[in-house]
Amino acid sequence: MTEEEWEKKINKFLVGKTIENVRYMTQDEAQEVFGWDRKAVIIWFSDGSHMVPSMDDEGNGPGALFTSDEDLSVIPVY
Numbered sequence: 001m002t003e004e005e006w007e008k009k010i011n012k013f014l015v016g017k018t019i020e021n022v023r024y025m026t027q028d029e030a031q032e033v034f035g036w037d038r039k040a041v042i043i044w045f046s047d048g049s050h051m052v053p054s055m056d057d058e059g060n061g062p063g064a065l066f067t068s069d070e071d072l073s074v075i076p077v078y
Contacts (some may be wrong), residue, residue, distance in 0.1 A: 013049070017046070018046040019043055021043075022042070022043050023041065024078050025039045025042050025052070026039070027039060034052075034059055034062070038077050038078065040054070040063060
């Protein structure tokens with residue numbers, strides 16, 4: 001898939017969504033669902049979909065999120 005095709009797919013998924021909840025996953029979720037020893041945040045949307053940052057596209061570990069907010073420049077892995 002080309003970069004442009006990925007962008008269209010990503011936009012279709014994300015644009016217009018409303019974030020309903022953000023929390024760190026539980027240790028059980030991290031281990032059972034992903035096989036991770038550390039926890040990432042889960043971003044839940046009002047339509048029931050969610051997003052979890054990963055260190056790579058193979059899901060080898062949780063990922064941090066960098067933001068444009070100077071009081072919260074990074075949402076760390078826990």
